[in-house]
Amino acid sequence: xxxxxxxxxxxxxxxxxxxxxxxxxxxxxxxPARDHEKTNPYRDQADAxxxxxxxxxxxxxxCHGENAEGxxxxxxxxxxxxxxQASEGDLHWLLVNGNMRKGMxxxxxxxxxxxxxxxxxxxxxxx
Amino acid sequence: xxTVFIVYLLAGLFLFASAGHAQERPYFVTYSHEMEEPGxxxxxxxxxxxxxxxxxxxxxxxxxxxxxxxxxxxxxxxLDGQVTVHDSTIFTGYRWENRFRPLxxxxxxxxxIYIEFENTSADKALREVVGHDGKDDFIExxxxxxxxxxxxxxxxxxxxxxxxxxxxxxxxxxxxNLSNEPWEFGYAVGASRPLSLAARAHNCTFCGEKFQVxxxxxxxxxxxxxxxxxxxxxxxxxxxNWTAPNGMTLSFSPQFGLNDFSIPRLYRFGVSYxxxxxxxxxxxxxx
Numbered sequence: 001x002x003x004x005x006x007x008x009x010x011x012x013x014x015x016x017x018x019x020x021x022x023x024x025x026x027x028x029x030x031x032p033a034r035d036h037e038k039t040n041p042y043r044d045q046a047d048a049x050x051x052x053x054x055x056x057x058x059x060x061x062x063c064h065g066e067n068a069e070g071x072x073x074x075x076x077x078x079x080x081x082x083x084x085q086a087s088e089g090d091l092h093w094l095l096v097n098g099n100m101r102k103g104m105x106x107x108x109x110x111x112x113x114x115x116x117x118x119x120x121x122x123x124x125x126x127x
Numbered sequence: 128x129x130t131v132f133i134v135y136l137l138a139g140l141f142l143f144a145s146a147g148h149a150q151e152r153p154y155f156v157t158y159s160h161e162m163e164e165p166g167x168x169x170x171x172x173x174x175x176x177x178x179x180x181x182x183x184x185x186x187x188x189x190x191x192x193x194x195x196x197x198x199x200x201x202x203x204x205x206l207d208g209q210v211t212v213h214d215s216t217i218f219t220g221y222r223w224e225n226r227f228r229p230l231x232x233x234x235x236x237x238x239x240i241y242i243e244f245e246n247t248s249a250d251k252a253l254r255e256v257v258g259h260d261g262k263d264d265f266i267e268x269x270x271x272x273x274x275x276x277x278x279x280x281x282x283x284x285x286x287x288x289x290x291x292x293x294x295x296x297x298x299x300x301x302x303x304n305l306s307n308e309p310w311e312f313g314y315a316v317g318a319s320r321p322l323s324l325a326a327r328a329h330n331c332t333f334c335g336e337k338f339q340v341x342x343x344x345x346x347x348x349x350x351x352x353x354x355x356x357x358x359x360x361x362x363x364x365x366x367x368n369w370t371a372p373n374g375m376t377l378s379f380s381p382q383f384g385l386n387d388f389s390i391p392r393l394y395r396f397g398v399s400y401x402x403x404x405x406x407x408x409x410x411x412x413x414x
Binding site: 048051054055097101103114 | 152159161162164165166195197198199228231232233289291292294320321324325326327328329330336403404407
């Protein structure tokens with residue numbers, strides 16, 4: 001009985017650990033220099049912020065919160081790391097590749113312009 | 128009674144859900160390498176309408192429940208049925224499939240391993256074509272076709288690429304009836320893209336970002352003893368889908384048999400709806 005309980009509990013604990021681990025920012029070390037330096041074609045454009053907000057609400061808000069404030073299991077996107085440490089190229093790399101071991105899916109299914117629009121919106125949140 | 132329960136369960140799920148964002152690829156047969164988002168449940172209802180020469184018109188249907196178990200593992204359960212004019216309406220069986228993504232980053236070509244068990248008989252949904260499947264399989268009366276139980280293991284290697292808004296997907300299929308029949312082979316390929324790559328700043332209903340168009344082709348490749356194109360059926364057709372403002376996606380495709388072994392025309396249509404973060408909804412209550 002104890003063994004069965006442990007076997008049930010183990011995957012849950014591992015999932016929880018992975019979810020909290022997603023916020024540790026270790027993915028930043030994996031971004032190739034070429035991707036780190038990519039520039040956002042929509043930077044600071046008001047239309048792109050509005051469009052990015054729409055895509056964010058549809059695709060991202062269920063995990064990261066309606067206003068990117070984070071949820072119990074997923075990190076906020078208004079953090080120092082996302083707003084200042086990560087370049088727009090870093091965020092683009094993360095959206096394309098995801099961080100699948102830690103629960104973040106790849107969003108390569110979205111066209112590149114929409115990924116940049118989401119990044120434009122997320123980066124606008126620091127103001 | 129069971130039917131009533133299922134209808135209430137589905138209605139409950141739809142009411143419980145906030146607007147989803149299915150916006151699936153428009154393929155009916157081809158799988159892309161894209162997985163279901165973790166925690167999301169996608170409910171899909173797909174149909175194929177056709178009329179084999181010398182046979183009766185039919186509609187084969189699946190209802191599918193696709194769940195993102197993790198970012199690299201998607202599991203899906205199907206219930207299948209069919210209606211044949213001048214014959215009968217029958218439940219044809221169930222399938223359970225799992226897709227695993229072995230490479231956890233995006234590459235030029237992204238492989239996904241697909242494993243499915245199906246227990247069907249008289250199935251007419253045409254979710255894949257393998258071996259020497261052809262139009263004659265659709266002529267047999269349902270009462271006789273039901274005697275032929277198909278307990279099958281199906282493996283697919285799914286290869287997918289995204290490039291400048293285009294998705295290009297190739298599937299290589301191997302299927303084995305577990306009752307001592309040879310391995311059968313098939314293929315499916317497809318390409319699709321949204322009409323508009325950038326999102327609009329304001330909500331819209333019929334703008335380009337809401338539509339995806341594409342083309343897919345699929346067919347059989349014989350079996351272990353007679354591999355090749357001889358006596359195999361093949362289909363080709365354009366695809367379109369549209370995501371409604373409430374998140375429901377409607378898909379349609381007219382498909383054409385490419386040789387005498389195929390059903391001349393198939394009309395496929397489907398509806399899908401995605402419920403975001405299914406289980407966290409139960410924890411927090413519906414919004």
